Amino acid sequence: MKKFWWYFSWFAIFFGIGIILGLIEKFGFANSLNVFVEKAVIGMRHHVLTPYFIDVAKYADTVYDIVAGLIIVVILSLLKRWKEPLMLFISLIFAGISVEVLKYLYAIPRPDLSQLMHETSYSFPSGHAVGSFAFYGMIVYFLMKSKLPKALSWTISLILSLFILSILYDRLYVGVHWFLDVLGGASIGIACMIIAIGIVKSMKGPKKA
Secondary structure, eight states, X not given: OHHHHHHHHHHHHHHHHHHHHHHHHHXXXXXXXXXXXXXXXXXXXXXXXXXXXXXXXXXXSHHHHHHHHHHHHHHHHXXXXXXXXXXXXXXXXXXXXXXXXXXXXXXXXXXXXXXXXXXXXXXXXXHHHHHIIIIIIHHHHHHHHSSSOHHHHHHHHHHHHHHHHHHHHHHHHTTOSOHHHHHHHHHHHXXXXXXXXXXXXXXXXXXXX
16 A cells, blocks of 8 residues: 555656646746747658648547557456556546546647647647656556566567657647646656556456456
């Protein structure tokens, strides 16, 4: 039980950071920072990079993360693994609920400086940012804990970590999120990972016959 409270403490810290960043944005304390970062990123757009980031925006969505995650959950379950699929499932459930509830509560409008694609929901938190850690971050955790050769697990983890960073940058690049949306979303996504790990690690596995 002590182990669970250790994880819960870190969950509360990261989730709390996300909540505070949302409040800072909601009450306008970060308007100048948000606009400055948004204009800077928009100024770095390049015709070679734009197609990539538009594709990332389309396919690194929370919905796709949940679907892909459920597929992995099924596969791992068929391999008679229970901890990893349960962790991933809990992480994605926390992510999905957190995004929908917080978007409704904060109701922050999206930036309209120069959008490359149209989004209709509220801005905070970035669902892509939350999902990137709740899904890909959890996969990185599995890889680092796996029995795969270290070189292989580190290589795949590095690639996924770079992809996570590209998802975060993408939210600003396509002009559909503010800087604090992304930071807050990343913090909430990490919190979802942590609580999922903590819950499963505090559970007793099925007894072997």
